[in-house]
Amino acid sequence: MGRDTPILASEERAARLLDLSLKQFRAMVDGGHLPKGREIAPGLVRWVVDDLGRIATGNAVDGMGDVRW
Template identity: 40%
Template sequence: MGKLTPLAVGERNAAKLMDMTLPEFKSLVKCGSLPAPVQIAQGPQRWRVADLDAILNGEAMNSEQITW
């Protein structure tokens, strides 16, 4: 079996993926600059790796919110 790529990660790993400290990551999530986590059933909250990737690639940008 090949290497598995995570679909979702916890808060600490999400911060690591973004190369941020945990407080920086939490702050950006709180103010809405980064996506909120998803709740998995009644279990833990996780961040979709695809959502974080879309932020970094500019795919999640809302052009209506940009002021030139």
């Protein structure tokens, strides 16, 4: 059986998916260049993997109001 494809990513995994260090990722989120994670349960924040993919391809301009392009 193949590996599962994640639909949500932790902060660390989201950084790895974008080939960024955790420090770079946090700076880009704090600077408004990447979207903030979503709190899916109290204290549990995750990033939508599809959103990260749209950022990488440049298709995230619409619907990403919390990102300063």
